[in-house]
Amino acid sequence: MTTALAAPATTVTAAGDPSTDMGGLSGLVLQLIDALGEWGVALMLFVETVFPPIPSEVILPLAGFLAGAGRMNLVLVLVLATLGSYLGALVLYWLGAVIGFERTTRWLGRLPLVDEDDFRKAADWFHRHGKSAVFFGRFVPIVRSLISLPAGADRMHLGTFSVFTIIASGIWNSALVFLGAAFGTQYGKVEQYTEWIDRVLYVAIAAVIVTFVVRRIRRARADRADRAAAPARGRRRAEPAED
DSSP: OHHHHHHHHHHHHHHTOHHHHOOHHHHHHHHHHHHHHHHHHHHHHHHHHHSTTSOHHHHHHHHHHHHHTTSSOHHHHHHHHHHHHHHHHHHHHHHHHHTOHHHHHHHHTTSTTOOHHHHHHHHHHHHHHTTHHHHHGGGSTTHHHHTHHHHHHTTOOHHHHHHHHHHHHHHHHHHHHHHHHHHHTTHHHHGGGHHHHHHHHHHHHHHHHHHHHHHHHHHHHHHHHHHHHHHHHHHHHHSOOOO
């Protein structure tokens, strides 16, 4: 009697697991997040903040999706995601304050899919908008991750930096998590669109890689042009002025 009752329960659980029901790339990401749990989301957001090409726009909706399906604790996902974002921001703030903007930019610019120009754009944003850039910059792609570096280099007050970062990151993370949670309550319907979700993810990944390659090629060409023009500029400076 006990065995007969236990079998159907196991079947229902397996069939209602969104991390195994969905296939493709989205299914793999769901399985990874499901395996790591809420603390894994915090780790991913920490890495995403320090290493911008890993997008929170992918991680958080899928984490919310699992929370809406009952696989994760929604409140814990929100709290730990914001904690991960804040700790990642602190790392960049510390690098800017201790090592300096230029040295950190050159060092991080050597990482795959990271471009120095993104750091300089974040610095320009910070210098144009001041301390408020730390808050509003959290809602801007790329700037969201890198704004902490110029804030640290300019020695922005740590308390103000922390308050702005936590509040803005909490708002951004909540919006993405709740969006995913809304779909998670109806994951049976979402499963029908797995193929389209995968296509969006593939396009996003391809766009990041292509953009990185194009920017590196343009920079290499510009560097070669500068080196080629340098001797000519030197000769013009060395020519004596005409009477």
